[in-house]
Amino acid sequence: MYITIDERDRRPMYQQVADEIKGLIARGELPENSQLPPVRQVAADLGVNLNTIAVAYRQLQKEGLIRVRHGSGATVVSRVRAKHDEERAHDRLQAALTDLVLSGLSRAEILALVNKALGSLTSART
Amino acid sequence: MYITIDERDRRPMYQQVADEIKGLIARGELPENSQLPPVRQVAADLGVNLNTIAVAYRQLQKEGLIRVRHGSGATVVSRVRAKHDEERAHDRLQAALTDLVLSGLSRAEILALVNKALGSLTSART
DNA sequence: TCTGGTGTATACAATCAACAGACAATTTAG
DNA sequence: CTAAATTGTCTGTTGATTGTATACACCAGA
Numbered sequence: 001m002y003i004t005i006d007e008r009d010r011r012p013m014y015q016q017v018a019d020e021i022k023g024l025i026a027r028g029e030l031p032e033n034s035q036l037p038p039v040r041q042v043a044a045d046l047g048v049n050l051n052t053i054a055v056a057y058r059q060l061q062k063e064g065l066i067r068v069r070h071g072s073g074a075t076v077v078s079r080v081r082a083k084h085d086e087e088r089a090h091d092r093l094q095a096a097l098t099d100l101v102l103s104g105l106s107r108a109e110i111l112a113l114v115n116k117a118l119g120s121l122t123s124a125r126t
Numbered sequence: 127m128y129i130t131i132d133e134r135d136r137r138p139m140y141q142q143v144a145d146e147i148k149g150l151i152a153r154g155e156l157p158e159n160s161q162l163p164p165v166r167q168v169a170a171d172l173g174v175n176l177n178t179i180a181v182a183y184r185q186l187q188k189e190g191l192i193r194v195r196h197g198s199g200a201t202v203v204s205r206v207r208a209k210h211d212e213e214r215a216h217d218r219l220q221a222a223l224t225d226l227v228l229s230g231l232s233r234a235e236i237l238a239l240v241n242k243a244l245g246s247l248t249s250a251r252t
Numbered sequence: 253t254c255t256g257g258t259g260t261a262t263a264c265a266a267t268c269a270a271c272a273g274a275c276a277a278t279t280t281a282g
Numbered sequence: 283c284t285a286a287a288t289t290g291t292c293t294g295t296t297g298a299t300t301g302t303a304t305a306c307a308c309c310a311g312a
Contacts, residue, residue, distance in 0.1 A: 009217060012300060019221045026227045038258060049302045054259065065228065070259050071309030081228040089225035091135060094243055095145040096222050099215035101152045101247045102191065102207040114240050117220055121227045138269060164289060175271045180290065196290045197278025 001030070001037050005046055013048055017056040025065055025076055026121050036066060036074040127156070127163050131172055139174055143182040151191055151202055152247050162192060162200040 003020040005013050024030040039053040046053075057074050060066045063081045068074045100110050129146040131139050150156040162168075165179040172179075183200050186192045189207045194200045226236050 006217070009214065014300080019224065022228060023220065023224045026224050040258080050259090051261095051303090052301060055300090057259085063228075068259070069309080070307070071257085073258060079228065080230045081225075085225065086229045086231075088135060089222055089229060090239065091132070092218060092222035093226065093239065094149065095137075096215055096218035097240065097243050098145065098148050098152050098247060099207075099211065100219065101244075102148060102189075102205065103212045103215060104206045105212075107244055107248045110244060111240070113216065113219065114223065114237070117223050118227075118233050118236060121224060122233045140269075166289080176290090177272085177292095178270060181269085183290085194290070195278080196276070197288080199289065 001042070003042070003046070005048070013046075014052050014055040014059070017042070017046070017053060018059045021056065021060060022065065023121070025079055028079075030076050032076050032079060034076050036076065038073055127168070129168070129172070131174070139172075140178050140181040140185070143168070143172070143179060144185045147182065147186060148191065149247070151205055154205075156202050158202050158205060160202050162202065164199055 001021075001024065003017060003024075005016045009016055011019070021030070021036070030036065036057070039050045039057060042053045043050040057066065057068050061068045061074075063085070064078060065076065065081055066074050067077045097110065100113070105113075127147075127150065129143060129150075131142045135142055137145070147156070147162070156162065162183070165176045165183060168179045169176040183192065183194050187194045187200075189211065190204060191202065191207055192200050193203045223236065226239070231239075
């Protein structure tokens with residue numbers, strides 16, 4: 001499972017990890033019922049503490065995407081999350097689009113970005 | 127200048143304020159050379175400390191969108207920001223879109239959201 | 253049962269977010 | 283020109299968050 005973290009990113013590390021795993025799940029690279037790597041392995045790959053990854057896993061569990069079992073590992077449960085955070089996601093979308101507009105990108109350029117991102121996110125859906 | 131903050135939003139207050147003002151600038155509701163309200167006024171409207179707003183203003187200044195002068199107020203400088211943060215904005219976009227997909231929204235529904243947001247952001251451009 | 257692998261809990265230091273209050277620069281009233 | 287009002291800035295404090303280190307607890311297989 002290939003993920004990275006970016007020092008300059010203002011999101012906390014555990015959040016970046018959680019977001020990247022969400023992407024893997026959405027893209028189907030981590031199918032339902034598949035096992036996630038152990039927290040220690042991901043931590044070692046990224047050079048961070050295992051608890052940092054554990055926090056990310058717990059967040060994903062809280063959102064209903066994976067199931068974490070003490071002793072056994074973590075497993076992908078579902079590709080659909082509880083809807084209660086949809087408004088938050090909408091706000092984040094708005095902020096991201098605003099930033100891109102302020103960066104000088106045209107509407108067409110932004111739509112191209114969105115389509116590209118959505119393509120990999122939704123092409124492999126069941 | 128009408129902005130709000132949301133307790134349940136995980137972004138810090140100053141970030142929410144900065145993001146909302148960015149939206150106002152992008153939409154042209156705060157044109158170039160216009161004055162922003164004093165930090166104390168915004169703080170009073172939102173019921174937060176003036177320093178919280180000051181931090182938001184400083185961030186906007188750092189991004190080159192406004193100019194803050196001690197004694198005088200803050201002024202909108204430009205509707206185009208330094209491009210060095212475009213990658214960050216791209217990451218934010220990716221995360222937001224992923225969340226929406228995982229919330230079960232279809233590609234068409236998401237595209238509708240994006241188009242709506244982009245409409246208000248780019249319709250009033252020079 | 254024992255052992256290796258797995259997540260969890262606790263404790264700690266560093267950083268961040270928000271606040272309160274004093275300070276400094278600028279503008280404006282007189 | 284000066285004083286007061288207006289405006290942003292700085293310093294310190296508090297509590298929450300972030301990331302780490304270390305010890306603990308659960309699970310599966312030999």
